[in-house]
Amino acid sequence: MLTVKDAELSFGGIKALDQVSFEARSGEITAIIGPNGAGKTSLFNIISGFYRPQRGQILFDNTDITRMRADKRANLGIARTFQNLALFRGMTVLDNIKLGGHIRLRSGFWTSGWFYGSAQREELALRAQIERDVIDFLELDHIRNAPVAILPYGLQKRVELGRALAMQPNVLLLDEPVAGMNREETEDMARFILDIQERWGTTILLVEHDMGMVMDLANQVVVLNFGRQIASGSADSVQHNPAVIEAYLGTKATQEASLQAS
Amino acid sequence: MITGNYKTRYQDDESIWNNWAKRWGFALSIVFLVVFPFVADNYMLLLAGQIAIFIIAVAGLNVLVGYTGLMSLGHGAFFAIGAYTAVAIHHEWPGTFPLITLVVSILVAAAFGVLFGLPALRVKGLYLAVATLSANFIVLFFIREHWFEEWTGGVRGTETPNAVFFGVELVSQQAKYFMIAPIMVIMLLFAQNLFRTRFGRALIAIRDKDYSAEIMGISLYSYKLKSFAISAGYCGAAGCLWAYFFPAILPEDFGLNMSITLLVCLVAGGMGRTLGPIFGTMLILLVPEMLKVIVSMVTDGDAMAQRYFSPMRDIVFGLMIIGFLIFEPMGLVNIWDRFWRFLSRWPFAK
Known part of the structure; x- marks a missing residue:
């Protein structure tokens, strides 16, 4: 449905995205996770057309939309919500x-x-x-x-x-839909997301920090760190991927160091 | 307590007059507009005509500033373009049907609106206000220029034609009122309708969150320019009626001074509301007249006293505007809203 191919985006000397490639399969929920500043929202911004990637492509149903204006993308059925309410x-x-x-x-x-x-x-x-x-x-x-x-x-x-x-979107981008919500509200939102997927077969891309929710909902998880894609696959495989554990928890050496310090 | 606002069809819920208060309010104001010219004297009719014309222009400014959120200090120029277009049309083809003149004035002003609106594609807020400021000077420069003197009368101004409907020339203040008032009502209704449907909603969306509007599929470029065109078109209509209403016009009538007056009317009335321009214009144009009456009553024709009291008028007027900005920054419509809120809950809560 929506494919990102080798996307690269930089601001001045800072690489916000570097060689990010994945495919959001039709009717599935693809979660994008990563520590703060990993480039998740930048990725959403190139998909919805606010930024143009310097290299790489964004394909929607095999048509190249990399250079398409943001308001034209709405006609294709790409909808999105924002991290801070808009x-x-x-x-x-x-x-x-x-x-x-x-x-x-x-x-x-x-x-x-x-x-x-x-x-x-x-x-x-x-x-x-x-x-x-x-x-x-x-x-x-x-x-x-x-x-x-x-x-x-x-x-x-x-x-x-x-x-x-x-x-009535074909692809729905949700940027932190449950950030700052209590558990009840989070569960409501998760239920709505699943209902949307089931009722309309919408392809959903999800950026979220609530790992419990991501692991429960996502059919596929893409992990970014410092703009680079370090893992992708099913929730299970990503959870046991050493690169992901390192990105989130640090290396063994730093862990031991911090243990000793405390 | 206002109750019984119960509906079973979406059509009723979506209508402009979705409760009895609004229906009666509209009916009563139409009755007032019809009866007024028969009881008013010439001076009051002169004021009424002026107010009605200004309401159209301010409603136009409201489309841009109030609903689209783009600042403009150049709308006096579009007013001028409307007025001089009407004069020029009558100079070339005397006896043109007034509604044709009106439509052409609107279109010409709208075209200039697009032209001077081009900076809006790049800049917002104060920067846009400064960019639109230039419209006043550029337009007035060309109006004063002697190449166009044949049509505009140059610096000395020009006499303006009267509207002629099917051989009947509208000379009296009353007759002119009956041309202006219906046009005002229609243009206000048009604006009201615009902002409850697709097109107007898109403009409000641009005002509230432009990037979010873009995601909804709203092309910012085209909608911003269209907003400029509509708003300049309203001012053009006002200018055309102005030319028909007054016997003569001068370039100094328009320009920066008028641009600012329009903006003050809008702010005093309340931006982004249909009633705002109506309330604001009435306040800003009527208060100086009332102060005049009060001053003449206090001084009782004494020339010496008048010399001291006349400047007081401007001071009082200025203080009133400052007071408004401090105590009622949302404009007169806010007071109006509070009143209705109170009434709809009375006697249970304030």
């Missing part, structure tokens, strides 16, 4: 989610301004579809008319997921 804070929950339907609607400024015929039909169809597929699904019905700015953090995260879902 909701439209001046709008209600409903309007935020409606924006996910932007690419599927056709009305321009003229028909919008008069709100007749096609524009009206389109808007009402969108509303009905959103109510069914997003608001009911994510259990947001009690807050649909609330301004997003007043909602608690966990709900805002869920609204952002809803906005991405309203795009």
Whole structure:
């Protein structure tokens, strides 16, 4: 579905990504993990089009989208959520989610301004579809008319997921969907992610620090460290990979040193 | 307590007037607009016409500044372009049907809007405000220039035509009011509709989080330019009506001073709301008139006293604006909202 081939991205002298290659298989959950600053969000940024990699390719269904503009990628069905919330804070929950339907609607400024015929039909169809597929699904019905700015953090995260879902995406990029959430909220979110995968067969890419959740959900795990891909494979194989253990826990020598120090 | 706001169809929930208060409010304001010219004297009609024209221009500025979040200090220039386009059209083809003039003025102003909006593709905020500032000077320079004097009247200004509808010339203040008020209502409704559908939502998205809007598939370039075009088009319409409303225009009527007045109206009323421009314009244009009345009452025609009291007017007006920015930075609509919130919960909570 989505393939990253030898992607390389650097800012000045710093290599944010170096030879990253993996394939997110259709309908599966691919988790991308790594310590802070490993390049996970940079990887998302080249997939969603904010940065262009200096070398390498990004393929969507075997078409090269490396140089495609960010807003054009939405038409392919690439949706994403952000690590720090990027909701439209001046709008209600409903309007935020409606924006996910932007690419599927056709009305321009003229028909919008008069709100007749096609524009009206389109808007009402969108509303009905959103109510069914997003608001009911994510259990947001009690807050649909609330301004997003007043909602608690966990709900805002869920609204952002809803906005991405309203795009009816083929590929969904989730950047730390449960960061800062308590256990209940995390479990809710994990359930939603699995439901999305099951109901629509969406290909999901997940960046997350909550290892329990990653190991439970992911069909495939890609591990980055200092921009370099150090491992990839099933959750199980990655967990026992010595390079991964080293990246997360340090080498044996440093472990012993810190033990002695304490 | 306002209750009974219960709906069974999405269509009802999505309508502009989704409760009785809004429906009645709209109906009453239409009745007011119709009855007003029959009870008002010429002076009040002059003010009303001026306010209505300004409301259109401020509503246009609201599209750009309030909804798209792009700053502009150049909208007086688009106002001027609308006015001078109307004059030029009548100079070339006297007796053009006024609505055609209106549409052409809108289109010309919108084209200039796109031109002066180009910096918005690169810069935001204060930098954009400075970039748009140039529009005032460039446009007024060409209006004053003697090459165009035949159409613009150059520095000395020019007389403006009256609108002629099917052989009936609109001369009286009242007749002109009946041309301007419906256009204002239609343009306000258009703006209101725009911001509850796809196009307007995209603009608000750009204001609130531009990179997030891009991910939703909104092309920032094209939407920012369209926003400039619409907002300049509204100012062009206002300019065209201005030319029809007043017997003559001068280049000094427009420019930076007007750009700032438009912005002040918008800020005082409340940005990003349909009612904002209406409230703000009424406040900013009516308060000086009221102060005039008060001053003349206090001084009672005494020339010496008037000399001291007249500057007070500007001081009071200035203090009022500062007070607004400090105590009600969200504008008059915020007071309005609070009032309705209070009413809808009364007597249970404040």
